[in-house]
Amino acid sequence: MSSGTLYDAVWDRHKVTTLPNGQDQLFVGLHLIHEVTSPQAFGMLRERDIDVARPDLTLATVDHILPTADQSRPYGDDAAEEMMTELEANVRDAGIEFLDPTSGDQGIVHVVGPEQGLTQPGKTIVCGDSHTSTHGAFGAIALGIGTSQIRDVLATQTIAMDKQQVRKIEVTGDLGEGVEAKDVILEIIRRLGTDGGVGYVYEYAGEAIESLGMEGRMSICNMTIEGGARAGYVNPDETTYEWLEQTDYFQENPDEFDRLKPYWESIRSDGDAEYDDVVTIDGSSLEPVVTWGTTPGQGVGITDPIPEPETLPEEKQDTARRAQEHMRVGPGDTMDGYEIDVAFLGSCTNARLPDLRRASKIVEGREVHDDVRALVVPGSQRVQHAAEEEGLKDVFEAAGFDWRNAGCSMCLGMNEDQLEGDEACASSSNRNFIGRQGSKDGRTILMNPQMVAAAAIEGEVTDVRELSEVVTV
Amino acid sequence: MTEDIPSVENLSGTGIPIRGNDIDTDQIIPARFMKVVTFDGLGEFAFFDQRFESATPPESRDGDGEAVVADDEQKDHPMNEARYQDASIMVVNNNFGCGSSREHAPQALMRWGIDALIGESFAEIFAGNCLALGIPTVTAEPEDVRDLQNWVEEYPDAEIDVDVAAETVHFDDRTISVSVDEGQRKALVEGIWDTTALMKSNQQAIADTAANLPYVGGD
Numbered sequence: 292m293s294s295g296t297l298y299d300a301v302w303d304r305h306k307v308t309t310l311p312n313g314q315d316q317l318f319v320g321l322h323l324i325h326e327v328t329s330p331q332a333f334g335m336l337r338e339r340d341i342d343v344a345r346p347d348l349t350l351a352t353v354d355h356i357l358p359t360a361d362q363s364r365p366y367g368d369d370a371a372e373e374m375m376t377e378l379e380a381n382v383r384d385a386g387i388e389f390l391d392p393t394s395g396d397q398g399i400v401h402v403v404g405p406e407q408g409l410t411q412p413g414k415t416i417v418c419g420d421s422h423t424s425t426h427g428a429f430g431a432i433a434l435g436i437g438t439s440q441i442r443d444v445l446a447t448q449t450i451a452m453d454k455q456q457v458r459k460i461e462v463t464g465d466l467g468e469g470v471e472a473k474d475v476i477l478e479i480i481r482r483l484g485t486d487g488g489v490g491y492v493y494e495y496a497g498e499a500i501e502s503l504g505m506e507g508r509m510s511i512c513n514m515t516i517e518g519g520a521r522a523g524y525v526n527p528d529e530t531t532y533e534w535l536e537q538t539d540y541f542q543e544n545p546d547e548f549d550r551l552k553p554y555w556e557s558i559r560s561d562g563d564a565e566y567d568d569v570v571t572i573d574g575s576s577l578e579p580v581v582t583w584g585t586t587p588g589q590g591v592g593i594t595d596p597i598p599e600p601e602t603l604p605e606e607k608q609d610t611a612r613r614a615q616e617h618m619r620v621g622p623g624d625t626m627d628g629y630e631i632d633v634a635f636l637g638s639c640t641n642a643r644l645p646d647l648r649r650a651s652k653i654v655e656g657r658e659v660h661d662d663v664r665a666l667v668v669p670g671s672q673r674v675q676h677a678a679e680e681e682g683l684k685d686v687f688e689a690a691g692f693d694w695r696n697a698g699c700s701m702c703l704g705m706n707e708d709q710l711e712g713d714e715a716c717a718s719s720s721n722r723n724f725i726g727r728q729g730s731k732d733g734r735t736i737l738m739n740p741q742m743v744a745a746a747a748i749e750g751e752v753t754d755v756r757e758l759s760e761v762v763t764v
Numbered sequence: 765m766t767e768d769i770p771s772v773e774n775l776s777g778t779g780i781p782i783r784g785n786d787i788d789t790d791q792i793i794p795a796r797f798m799k800v801v802t803f804d805g806l807g808e809f810a811f812f813d814q815r816f817e818s819a820t821p822p823e824s825r826d827g828d829g830e831a832v833v834a835d836d837e838q839k840d841h842p843m844n845e846a847r848y849q850d851a852s853i854m855v856v857n858n859n860f861g862c863g864s865s866r867e868h869a870p871q872a873l874m875r876w877g878i879d880a881l882i883g884e885s886f887a888e889i890f891a892g893n894c895l896a897l898g899i900p901t902v903t904a905e906p907e908d909v910r911d912l913q914n915w916v917e918e919y920p921d922a923e924i925d926v927d928v929a930a931e932t933v934h935f936d937d938r939t940i941s942v943s944v945d946e947g948q949r950k951a952l953v954e955g956i957w958d959t960t961a962l963m964k965s966n967q968q969a970i971a972d973t974a975a976n977l978p979y980v981g982g983d
Contacts, residue, residue: 448974
């Protein structure tokens with residue numbers, strides 16, 4: 292087993308006891324909740340007549356079902372209105388802070404936690420959402436959980452967990468032109484497989500990771516779950532501390548920052564930490580990666596050929612054949628030139644300010660292709676307002692993009708934003724599963740935000756490096 | 765506090781094979797059916813897009829409130845076949861339940877009638893969510909899983925016995941050895957898979973742990 296890693300340190304600090312079933316009981320430092328996975332848990336609590344143990348360590352927002360166009364109440368969709376009303380009642384009764392759309396702080400749960408300064412190094416963070424792994428970018432141990440576990444956390448502020456092994460993934464070198472954090476994680480999943488991380492937590496390290504800003508690190512940790520690992524993290528450093536220092540929370544509590552920093556430093560992985568596995572990837576050799584199939588592991592460099600299913604590991608061949616049939620692609624072709632109908636810039640993976648900035652550089656002075664409907668859905672109201680302030684909204688709208696309000700939107704099609712029929716979508720989101728974007732015949736091609744912008748302009752998957760103004764992170 | 769939590773030692777029932785690797789939770793329960801505040805009624809939406817042509821649930825109901833779907837609206841899928849309607853043991857392949865953490869996925873399978881899953885491997889959050897419902901996720905060698913899937917297709921009315929405690933599955937005249945994660949096995953067999961009660965009894969230790977964390981204030 293690993294020793295001396297951040298994971299070991301944070302685990303030990305939060306371990307309450309070992310349970311009779313052999314699992315460890317861990318204290319939860321921050322519990323994030325949203326409208327989709329929490330109502331049943333509150334219902335279970337009511338059935339057992341249990342109160343929420345630590346509303347002060349719980350934060351709620353609404354993101355999955357929220358309309359991104361007309362947000363006037365009641366919502367046009369009765370089911371969405373019911374879920375929102377239920378969440379409002381639950382947080383009011385329990386005394387939980389709720390970042391609702393009138394607060395100016397609402398957004399996708401994995402965007403708002405870090406914005407609020409509540410995502411911090413050395414915390415255990417859970418949420419009924421698999422992309423909770425995002426928060427690991429700050430050196431937190433962040434885990435997606437199911438609804439029965441949400442009940443556990445609401446009732447006890449603890450969770451029952453098995454300790455995992457730790458795999459260090461070292462990404463060396465500098466990322467090239469047009470290559471982003473998204474491409475790094477798509478490449479990692481392609482190489483290690485969608486189930487390669489089962490039983491592991493991923494520690495991301497190396498110069499290519501360290502030179503990323505917090506947003507890039509979040510994109511990588513976000514998609515850790517797509518590689519089968521339950522959590523992923525980056526050791527906190529000056530980049531992390533700079534982000535934290537600028538949040539409202541620490542601006543208002545500068546003493547807190549000074550008081551907590553030694554703890555943040557103390558949980559970093561030791562130089563001589565032991566890992567259960569180490570994988571090294573040469574970041575400088577990467578090009579923009581796009582998916583050709585229906586799992587996030589089915590990615591390929593934009594100039595590389597789509598693989599023959601027969602050349603893949605045996606257990607991946609059948610999935611690959613069915614994916615190629617669904618996507619209507621053939622082995623040997625590249626994805627460059629694959630026609631799209633929709634371009635979606637959004638999601639907890641890639642809808643933060645720098646993501647929108649890079650995409651806007653590609654869009655500026657150009658027009659969305661006639662056959663494409665394109666939309667930008669900022670990750671939070673704060674991102675939205677900041678982007679509007681610096682003129683990004685104008686750039687996108689001038690090019691023909693729809694500029695929307697914050698939410699999960701077309702990443703999973705729980706609101707009005709969905710693919711129709713067999714539309715193909717260039718998407719900055721995280722999952723290309725069949726049906727994911729709201730249509731069972733829809734086709735999703737995952738890529739970085741600049742690549743989405745380029746696809747929107749050209750009407751087909753395009754190597755962004757062939758356009759001018761390509762941005763290097 | 766745990767007196768009403770049943771132990772899950774042995775399960776018997778007929779099987780249903782769901783073939784394919786990397787079957788994700790978006791397939792098991794598409795997100796549009798999660799716009800609900802209870803898990804009731806999710807069973808009929810399990811694998812909806814694999815089972816039905818239409819994107820929307822049928823409006824017509826029979827006397828029991830069950831959905832009525834015309835034959836030409838149904839796709840080829842084991843869950844649509846009459847011979848599997850009473851199945852309680854689902855036999856799956858590799859990395860089943862990957863993707864979203866939605867507990868709606870095992871809830872939908874459970875409400876359709878599934879009590880146990882046998883597979884080559886399971887995604888972790890999915891397996892954890894199953895455990896929280898008292899549903900074992902036992903793993904077997906790929907060859908054994910394929911044998912079992914073929915056998916179930918041939919004998920859909922025959923019993924499969926899953927022995928969680930002994931880590932075996934019995935079917936036909938065969939007994940195959942399977943693996944059950946140690947924590948899962950203990951929790952199921954001893955009836956301690958409902959962790960809320962288990963953990964709530966450790967109040968003092970929880971308070972002590974919290975007090976030792978620099979970022980946590982007092983209650």
